[in-house]
Amino acid sequence: MNLTKGQTAIMQADGHLLVTGGPGSGKTTISILKASQIASQNLLPGQKVLFLSFARATVSRVIEAIEYEQKIPKEQKSFIVVDTYHSFFWRILKTYGYLIGLPRRIKVLTPPNEAIALSVIRSAFPSRKLTDIQKLEKKNAEAAELLRLAKEEGKVCFDLYAPNTYQILQGSKRICHLIASRYPTIILDEFQDTNAAQWSVVQKLGGGCRLLALADPEQRIYDWIGADPARLDHFRETFIPIEVDLKDDNHRSGDTEIAMFGRDVLAGKFRKNAYNGIGIAPFTPSRDPAMTKLITTVYSSRKRLIDQGISGWSLAILVPTKKMTRLVSEAFLQPPAKLTVIPHFAAIEMEAAILGAEVIALLMQPNSGTHHFEEFIDLMCNYFQGKGGDEPTQGALQEADKIRKNYDAWVDAHAKGKTLRKNSILINMHNVYEQACSVALTGDPDKDWVTIRGILEKGTCPRLREISLEVRNLRLLQRGSQLRQELSQDWLSHGVYLNALEVVRRAFVQAHFDLRAKPESGVVVMNMHKAKGKQFDEVIIFEGWPVQHKGQTVSNPDRIVRANSIEQANSQARQNFCVSITRSKRQTTILTPKNDPCVLLPSNDNA
Numbered sequence: 001m002n003l004t005k006g007q008t009a010i011m012q013a014d015g016h017l018l019v020t021g022g023p024g025s026g027k028t029t030i031s032i033l034k035a036s037q038i039a040s041q042n043l044l045p046g047q048k049v050l051f052l053s054f055a056r057a058t059v060s061r062v063i064e065a066i067e068y069e070q071k072i073p074k075e076q077k078s079f080i081v082v083d084t085y086h087s088f089f090w091r092i093l094k095t096y097g098y099l100i101g102l103p104r105r106i107k108v109l110t111p112p113n114e115a116i117a118l119s120v121i122r123s124a125f126p127s128r129k130l131t132d133i134q135k136l137e138k139k140n141a142e143a144a145e146l147l148r149l150a151k152e153e154g155k156v157c158f159d160l161y162a163p164n165t166y167q168i169l170q171g172s173k174r175i176c177h178l179i180a181s182r183y184p185t186i187i188l189d190e191f192q193d194t195n196a197a198q199w200s201v202v203q204k205l206g207g208g209c210r211l212l213a214l215a216d217p218e219q220r221i222y223d224w225i226g227a228d229p230a231r232l233d234h235f236r237e238t239f240i241p242i243e244v245d246l247k248d249d250n251h252r253s254g255d256t257e258i259a260m261f262g263r264d265v266l267a268g269k270f271r272k273n274a275y276n277g278i279g280i281a282p283f284t285p286s287r288d289p290a291m292t293k294l295i296t297t298v299y300s301s302r303k304r305l306i307d308q309g310i311s312g313w314s315l316a317i318l319v320p321t322k323k324m325t326r327l328v329s330e331a332f333l334q335p336p337a338k339l340t341v342i343p344h345f346a347a348i349e350m351e352a353a354i355l356g357a358e359v360i361a362l363l364m365q366p367n368s369g370t371h372h373f374e375e376f377i378d379l380m381c382n383y384f385q386g387k388g389g390d391e392p393t394q395g396a397l398q399e400a401d402k403i404r405k406n407y408d409a410w411v412d413a414h415a416k417g418k419t420l421r422k423n424s425i426l427i428n429m430h431n432v433y434e435q436a437c438s439v440a441l442t443g444d445p446d447k448d449w450v451t452i453r454g455i456l457e458k459g460t461c462p463r464l465r466e467i468s469l470e471v472r473n474l475r476l477l478q479r480g481s482q483l484r485q486e487l488s489q490d491w492l493s494h495g496v497y498l499n500a501l502e503v504v505r506r507a508f509v510q511a512h513f514d515l516r517a518k519p520e521s522g523v524v525v526m527n528m529h530k531a532k533g534k535q536f537d538e539v540i541i542f543e544g545w546p547v548q549h550k551g552q553t554v555s556n557p558d559r560i561v562r563a564n565s566i567e568q569a570n571s572q573a574r575q576n577f578c579v580s581i582t583r584s585k586r587q588t589t590i591l592t593p594k595n596d597p598c599v600l601l602p603s604n605d606n607a
């Protein structure tokens, strides 16, 4: 690979560095080569280069670049640590948290458990249309409870990682010094999206370490969780870095006009009528025709990639919302019009699946007396309280309440020697529970998991059926996985799965910090925000459509721009769209409803 002038300047620079550049301009690539150079020339024994990213998704892209694209030699690779901000902060908190009043032993409060812990507070507020005062009260009540959980119970939620790490660094020069001597160079990926708390930690780290920030101000898509347009200026003022702008170099899709189209979307002015590498196709705005259009478009893209003989090809379907990710995934599994199924991986929010998995794990454990059913009920309530993550629906919270009340009535009836009323939701739930508990398990975790899941799926309890469908999205029991090994070990030691629930809970915490990743391949479906920092051979962007009644639009959900309204087409919407468009190396196809095309696309007036 021949380095560009800008990339060469980066290789020659000393001191703090700020590297900017558009999509595919080679920021990640050059930072890896720089890390490798530092690893071979500037490290003392015990030191490493630390590469910090926001999400595991981005980490996997960096690892892909280190392993597969740049083929960094083994001896240098072992001196580069790629980590998420989360897991780096967590390591600091675990070791030094006691200095700021956290208990000596702390645990991760995972998002599903955070949702459960906050559900009582949340259910006290209306789920929609909150006044500003209500919003503030809710936020304060949630923050106070999360702080209490951290300080009193040692359960630390993700949002406290950065502020608590800052507190530790602020209070101890010695710890700052220790980190700097371990990691004399820190690379900050996607720096434009750093929030205030993360920035305060970076400022502390920069006192002793050399910082290399990578940024594209036009790919800033996290304003809603604290990214700040002025962040690059903060970095410039604080660290006076050498600055290299890789500008609009485009190595990702250089043979196409994908990057040009992305820039034109940002500017809202289109230089051409058609762009090489960009396809825009309308679909009929209702479920089956829309999904049919998407599925046939996927067939064509997939065929193109296979015909070109690209090994390990990747095709991403990017959609605006979590809900659409699910709808598309379901349509790929059960396509309309007798089309064939599309094997794929969907990046679905996992709260519901994780809590559902806990129910299955408990059912794998032996039914060892009266508390088993009680624990089962607790997990069912947890599932409904936590399945919506930080946006629980009132319906789900009420469902949890209903289960609890019916259980109390059941206990009461038992105590009085009476039977439960016939229409109690507990009747079916208990029947299916009993069936699951009485099935003979084999010691093969994968098989046993599927057996229990099957009982829930075929049973008469709609709530357990829902759980069986949710956990279908889990991929934790593949051959060789840690979870599978630990469950097998549990069976070997006890002849039953004595600790299945504990093993499953542990596996999810490990999975959150697990950074081993393979390049993304095959068909993947994900929300547009999740595609940040990634690249694929082809991309299809697919959005929702207006719902009409008697000729009037009654709602317009799941659009690239909220309600597809030109007033909402702000820079965030444009940047988010541009990031998605430019993830592709060869071809980006945009599918948009025929009667109400995306307002960011060229219309006949501005093409």
Ligand SMILES: Nc1ncnc2c1ncn2[C@@H]1O[C@H](COP(=O)(O)OP(=O)(O)OP(=O)(O)O)[C@@H](O)[C@H]1O
Binding pocket: 001, 002, 003, 004, 007, 021, 022, 023, 024, 025, 026, 027, 028, 029, 030, 069, 216, 219, 250, 251, 252, 532, 533, 534, 582
């Ligand atoms: N000088 C170069 N010559 C050829 N290919 C390059 C060069 N620099 C980078 N590339 C390739 O271009 C592609 C995009 O590079 P990279 O991912 O580093 O860009 P980026 O600036 O980090 O992109 P984004 O901000 O969109 O995530 C990669 O496949 C990389 O291998």
